[in-house]
Amino acid sequence: xxxxGIIGSGNVGRALAHGFxxxxxxxxxxxxxxxxxxxxxxxxxxxxxxxxxxxxxxQCEILVFAVKGNQAKEALTxxxxxxxxxxxxxxxxxxxxxxxxxxxxxxxxxxxxKSLMEELQEIAPEAHFVKAFSCVGSLHMVDxxxxxxxxxxxxxxxxxxxxxxxxxxxxFGWEVEDMGAAEAARAIEPLAILWxxxxxxxxxxxxxxxLLKK
Numbered sequence: 001x002x003x004x005g006i007i008g009s010g011n012v013g014r015a016l017a018h019g020f021x022x023x024x025x026x027x028x029x030x031x032x033x034x035x036x037x038x039x040x041x042x043x044x045x046x047x048x049x050x051x052x053x054x055x056x057x058x059q060c061e062i063l064v065f066a067v068k069g070n071q072a073k074e075a076l077t078x079x080x081x082x083x084x085x086x087x088x089x090x091x092x093x094x095x096x097x098x099x100x101x102x103x104x105x106x107x108x109x110x111x112x113x114k115s116l117m118e119e120l121q122e123i124a125p126e127a128h129f130v131k132a133f134s135c136v137g138s139l140h141m142v143d144x145x146x147x148x149x150x151x152x153x154x155x156x157x158x159x160x161x162x163x164x165x166x167x168x169x170x171x172f173g174w175e176v177e178d179m180g181a182a183e184a185a186r187a188i189e190p191l192a193i194l195w196x197x198x199x200x201x202x203x204x205x206x207x208x209x210x211l212l213k214k
Contacts, residue, residue, distance in 0.1 A: 063084070070109055141172065154188075
């Protein structure tokens with residue numbers, strides 16, 4: 001198995017780190033803050049390594065990009081584009097504004113005709129971005145427990161990278177629906193808006209999306 005590096009130490013990054021550890025991956029997680037790195041070491045004990053984002057991006061073969069969407073472009077640049085060349089990057093980000101939802105509906109910083117992942121791909125054109133884990137909350141990202149298997153929608157330009165990510169998502173208990181090239185992120189990223197509406201309106205967060213086929 002390839003080594004996995006988590007860029008970001010919030011709920012998403014930590015949830016996925018636990019998943020990678022559970023399924024036997026050599027895993028690192030990162031934070032810029034020294035105090036946060038100490039807390040991560042306590043949380044994960046000796047199950048993974050903790051380092052700075054730059055060091056994790058340099059050392060690991062697969063990266064999970066799990067930072068706040070409105071800070072994503074700056075965070076990606078700070079990793080060092082040369083560290084990302086040829087690597088599969090699982091992009092979990094959504095371009096969510098800091099403003100409060102309007103009647104439960106999040107505001108995005110992007111337009112419908114340009115996704116955040118496309119912007120990230122432009123910053124690091126030799127990296128292989130795959131959108132995934134962006135349409136569900138962190139509580140259900142690993143081993144989701146529902147009456148039927150939910151769908152994880154992915155997209156990206158590199159077929160090999162998507163196959164690599166599909167294998168991970170399969171292990172984590174999802175069915176995968178490949179929606180095509182990076183432009184499909186324009187449709188996938190807004191699914192987070194839909195997913196969040198019941199949470200903001202009814203405080204109901206225990207759901208996931210599924211594509212039904214006939």
